[in-house]
């Protein structure tokens with residue numbers, strides 16, 4: 001893939017002179033899609049790094065802001081859909097003509113570093129009404145700098161790293177339109193290199209943040225959202241300050257919302273089959289199987305053992321279990 005065909009957040013054609021100078025002093029790593037640079041412990045493609053720097057410089061939080069955070073392929077799209085649906089139900093009680101039918105969750109909740117702040121530290125955010133809902137793949141230690149002192153809320157969704165790896169493998173293969181080697185993603189993941197990696201420190205940054213300030217950070221798990229969607233959606237609604245009323249619980253509103261945002265329902269919507277993100281990624285590639293444990297169909301026992309060993313080392317004394 002040449003530079004022109006890559007989506008903007010992978011490219012390096014939008015760097016300020018200061019960023020070019022910074023990049024020349026950063027550790028770098030080349031993968032199949034370009035050069036990655038390590039900034040404050042996290043790996044970014046160049047334009048995304050510019051987006052991170054723009055965000056650090058220019059983001060001004062509002063008290064009611066909500067930021068949905070994740071490592072790529074952990075359930076970001078689902079969390080976005082659920083959050084939108086939770087606030088939308090306060091405006092309308094009908095699911096026909098729902099905003100999720102006219103736009104994809106990524107269009108409705110753009111990424112800070114890969115979309116809104118990609119090109120400027122002062123983007124026009126006037127179209128967002130309160131509560132503004134944004135998303136990010138940045139680790140918490142980077143996200144939190146401009147948030148200091150703000151009561152805005154952060155929701156993190158975490159997923160079993162083995163399923164994240166398989167999901168990423170499908171996603172990359174779909175983009176490159178050829179099956180990439182699993183090894184080419186597995187080894188960098190284990191070493192902690194790769195876009196937004198290391199995975200381990202990413203998860204830990206939000207896990208620790210949620211322990212320190214559970215009112216600011218909600219730590220959710222994809223597997224729990226799958227096994228007990230109703231309970232997890234209620235937990236999300238309470239955290240976001242829009243809990244379900246008794247009446248809503250009795251009239252089946254929670255289950256209706258869960259169904260609206262189900263993989264089956266979202267992936268069947270016209271918009272999600274025909275549309276693309278602003279940076280040309282087909283919406284359809286964000287929906288696949290959504291299965292817990294799909295890694296068993298794709299990873300060798302050696303791969304699993306290697307990941308298990310890293311998990312043990314990294315999370316040993318963190319209280320975080322996989």
Ligand code: A3P
Nearest residue numbers: 073074075076077078167262263287288289290
């Ligand atoms: P699989 O590739 O394992 O199927 P992200 O949104 O962070 O990019 O993650 C994509 C993963 O979430 C994909 O996993 C996708 O199928 C799954 N997913 C997308 N929408 C979902 C939904 N509404 N419910 C459950 N899983 C969903």
